Amino acid sequence: MLLVLMILGLSALIGTSESQTGCYGNVNNVDTTGASCATASPEGLSYCGVSASQKIAEKDLTNMNTYKTIIKSAGQKKCVDPAVIAAIISRESHAGTILSNGWGDYGYGFGLMQVDRRYHTIVGQWNSEEHLLQGTGILVSMIQGIQKKFPSWTMDQQLKGGISAYNAGLGNVQTYQYMDVGTTHNDYANDVVARAKYYKRNGY
Numbered sequence: 578m579l580l581v582l583m584i585l586g587l588s589a590l591i592g593t594s595e596s597q598t599g600c601y602g603n604v605n606n607v608d609t610t611g612a613s614c615a616t617a618s619p620e621g622l623s624y625c626g627v628s629a630s631q632k633i634a635e636k637d638l639t640n641m642n643t644y645k646t647i648i649k650s651a652g653q654k655k656c657v658d659p660a661v662i663a664a665i666i667s668r669e670s671h672a673g674t675i676l677s678n679g680w681g682d683y684g685y686g687f688g689l690m691q692v693d694r695r696y697h698t699i700v701g702q703w704n705s706e707e708h709l710l711q712g713t714g715i716l717v718s719m720i721q722g723i724q725k726k727f728p729s730w731t732m733d734q735q736l737k738g739g740i741s742a743y744n745a746g747l748g749n750v751q752t753y754q755y756m757d758v759g760t761t762h763n764d765y766a767n768d769v770v771a772r773a774k775y776y777k778r779n780g781y
Contacts, residue, residue: 600656601720602736604773611771613764630771640672651709655717660781662713664773665690679703722747741766
């Protein structure tokens with residue numbers, strides 16, 4: 578009986594750990610400059626940086642909460658921080674609000690996480706957990722690619738690099754400082770990290 582209780586306790590601890598940070602570093606420890614003005618301005622903001630990222634994430638929070646259960650489930654299954662998944666969803670599709678029948682990016686990007694049909698076989702409905710598992714799986718493959726490419730980076734740095742690569746590919750990440758050069762608006766990982774920190778403070 579004691580052994581069973583110990584196993585259950587360990588499982589609970591593991592579950593808590595995964596739901597908080599995942600297996601790929603802690604986003605709260607990742608440095609970030611936040612959104613560029615090129616990202617913030619179309620959102621109607623007169624300022625840039627971390628505060629802009631947080632404001633955009635805040636605007637998406639109510640719609641994001643619609644998907645909170647499947648975001649957390651996908652995060653647990655892939656051992657990825659749900660806050661990071663939510664932040665990518667915010668950046669890619671404003672929690673689905675800018676999509677047309679689940680499509681965005683001129684018809685190339687699919688679903689909440691905007692999986693590109695030119696490079697991936699689309700699975701699931703655009704707002705399904707199956708889709709989130711595919712998108713999160715792609716993110717994991719990018720993080721793992723960065724781990725191999727830059728083994729001397731810390732886990733937190735590799736997490737940021739993987740987020741950047743989710744947008745522009747592994748080949749685009751050349752240095753830590755300039756990893757976002759070549760991403761959309763040259764701020765992808767910095768913006769996503771800042772949004773993730775907001776979602777982490779708000780139930781993800």
